[in-house]
Amino acid sequence: MSDKPAYRTWKKRLPGFLRNYALSNGIQEIHLFFGSSTYYLKAAQAAVGALLKEKLIKKAIQYHVIGGSTRLTPQTHGKLLEDFLKRGSIDKLPGDVEERAL
Numbered sequence: 001m002s003d004k005p006a007y008r009t010w011k012k013r014l015p016g017f018l019r020n021y022a023l024s025n026g027i028q029e030i031h032l033f034f035g036s037s038t039y040y041l042k043a044a045q046a047a048v049g050a051l052l053k054e055k056l057i058k059k060a061i062q063y064h065v066i067g068g069s070t071r072l073t074p075q076t077h078g079k080l081l082e083d084f085l086k087r088g089s090i091d092k093l094p095g096d097v098e099e100r101a102l
Contacts, residue, residue, distance in 0.1 A: 010043040018047040022056055031084065032062040032102075033077035048102055060102040067096060 021027070030048050034041040041062065048060045063080055065073045076097060084090050093099060 007039040007043060011046055014043050015047040015050050019051060022051055028057055029059045030057055033081050034062065035068060035073045036064045045102060052102065062100045062102060064098045064100050065096060066098060
């Protein structure tokens with residue numbers, strides 16, 4: 001989603017989709033594994049922010065890779081996501097990752 005037309009479409013469509021998905025599945029927390037300067041995060045923040053404002057979810061977290069790059073950030077997020085899916089939580093963050101509440 002490196003181009004403006006794709007970003008505009010996602011920013012418009014994602015809030016409704018995410019709202020319906022969260023309500024239908026009883027989702028209370030959302031964890032975002034997106035680079036901090038990406039259009040993916042910008043679109044997701046708008047959608048998640050609306051859910052938080054309406055109190056439809058309790059918590060939203062973005063994992064920021066300190067000093068990340070186009071190679072390091074996806075690798076780190078992949079490892080964190082794998083850990084989360086295996087255990088249902090992330091027990092310990094690596095030193096180069098900080099948790100940011102939205």
